[in-house]
Amino acid sequence: MQSLDAELEDARRLAIDDLADAIESIGFECTRCGACCTGEAEDDHTATVFPDEVRDLEESDEYDGDYDWRDIARPMPYGLSENEAGDLEGETFEWALQTDDCGDCTFYEEDDSGTGACTAHGDRPLICQTYPFSVALSGTSQPMGEAVDEAGVVRAHECEGLGRDISRDDAEDLARALKERAVRELEEAIAVRDEYEPASPAPGEVVVHDSEGPKRIDGTPLEE
Ligand code: SF4
Secondary structure, three states: OOOHHHHHHHHHHOOHHHHHHHHHHHOEOOOOOOOOOOOEOOEOOOOEEOHHHHHHHHHOHHHOOOOOHHHHEEEOOOOOEEOOOOOEEEEEEOEEEOEOOOOOEOOEEEOOOOOEEEOOHHHOOHHHHHOOEEEOOOOOOOOOOOEEEEEOOEEEEOOOOEOOOOOHHHHHHHHHHHHHHHHHHHHHHHHHHHHOOOOOOOOOOEEEEEOOEEEOOOOOEOOO
C-alpha cells in the first residue's frame, strides 16, 4: 500500500474531466429519499465533518448562531468505549455530523409528505456534496453503504439515484467537490498522523484528535 503522502500526491493529480467522465458514465440524480442522511436500524447516521466545516456551520448566517459545536458535531464513535454509567470515553479521530434522537443527521428534516430535505444545504460538508461517490485512494473515507459500481478511480455506493442521467455541468461540479474532498481527507489524515500524541483522557472523558490537535467534545483545544 502507498503512503498517505503518495496518495495525497495522486489525489492532487486527479483530473476533473476524468472524474466527470466517470460520474457521467455511472449516472446520478438525487431523489431526496433521505437514505444518506438517516440512521439505519441500530446504527446512527455517521458522516465525517472537518473542523473548518463545523465552524462554517456555526457561523452560517442561516442559523444566526443557533448551533454551537456540539449541536453540529459529535466525536467519531469508532474506538470509544462505554463506561458503567453508559458514557462514552477514550480517544478518537475526527468528527461526525451530530445526530438527533432517531439517529438521523441533525440537519435532516422531512415534510408532512415524507420528502426529506437538508436544512444545511448551502453549507453541507463535502461528504454530503459528493454522496454517493468516493475515490479509490487509501486514506480517503468511504461513505455509508457498499460500493456497487466503479469507473476509473470513482466508486459509487448504494443509492437509489444511481444510473440516472446527469448533465455535464453537474458532473463537473460533483467531480470538483469529489477531488477537493479526497485532497482534504488525506491532508487531515496526514496532519492527525503527524500531530498525534496520546492524551490519556480521564474516566468519562472523550478526546478527539483532528488536524488541529486534541480537542474536547465541545471543540475547544485540550490544552486551554
Ligand atoms: S448535512 Fe444535510 S446532506 Fe449532510 S447528512 Fe445532514 S441532512 Fe444530509
